[in-house]
Amino acid sequence: MELTEREALLRLTSLCSQAEHCSYEMEEKMRRWGLGPEEQAGIMKYLIDNKFIDDRRFARVFAIDKIRYNKWGSRKVDQAMWAKHIDEEIRRETLAGIDEKEYMDVLRPLIKNKRKSIKTENEYEMNTKLIRFALGRGFTMPQIKECLHGDIPEEDFGE
Structure with missing residues (x-):
C-alpha cells in the first residue's frame, strides 16, 4: 500500500496519539507503506520533535x-x-529504574500457582521445574531463589 508523505504523517500521528510506540515501529510502517528514506527522516523528525515518539x-x-x-x-x-x-x-x-519489589510481586504468585499445577515425585524435581518455569519467564536466579525461600540447598544451584 503506497501512501503519500502527508497521509503517512497523519496516520502515524493518529496512531501515536492513541498509544505509545517506538521509533522502530514507525519506521517499519513507513517502509511497508513505500516511503523513501528522505520522507521517513522528515516524518520521524516531526514525530520526535513534537513528542509523538519518545x-x-x-x-x-x-x-x-x-x-x-x-x-x-x-x-x-x-x-x-x-x-x-x-x-x-x-x-x-x-x-x-524498576524496583526489585515490582518483580517479586509478580514472581511470588506465579511460582505459588505453578507449584499447585506441577505433579512430581519429590521436592527437588518440583524446584527444578519451578526454576525452569521462572527462568523461561525472564526472571533471574537470585529472584527465583528468594521466592523459593531457600527450599533448595545452595549447591543445587550450581554456584
Whole structure:
C-alpha cells in the first residue's frame, strides 16, 4: 500500500496519539507503506520533535506493562525491547529504574500457582521445574531463589 508523505504523517500521528510506540515501529510502517528514506527522516523528525515518539517514555511504559500484565522478568523484557531496537542505554536505564519489589510481586504468585499445577515425585524435581518455569519467564536466579525461600540447598544451584 503506497501512501503519500502527508497521509503517512497523519496516520502515524493518529496512531501515536492513541498509544505509545517506538521509533522502530514507525519506521517499519513507513517502509511497508513505500516511503523513501528522505520522507521517513522528515516524518520521524516531526514525530520526535513534537513528542509523538519518545523511546525512553516508550521503554518505561513497555517494561511496566510486560512485568505487570504479561508477568515477565527483566531478562525477557530486555529481550523484547532489544527486538524493538530500543537503544541499550535506554534499556539499561529503564530496567535499573524498576524496583526489585515490582518483580517479586509478580514472581511470588506465579511460582505459588505453578507449584499447585506441577505433579512430581519429590521436592527437588518440583524446584527444578519451578526454576525452569521462572527462568523461561525472564526472571533471574537470585529472584527465583528468594521466592523459593531457600527450599533448595545452595549447591543445587550450581554456584
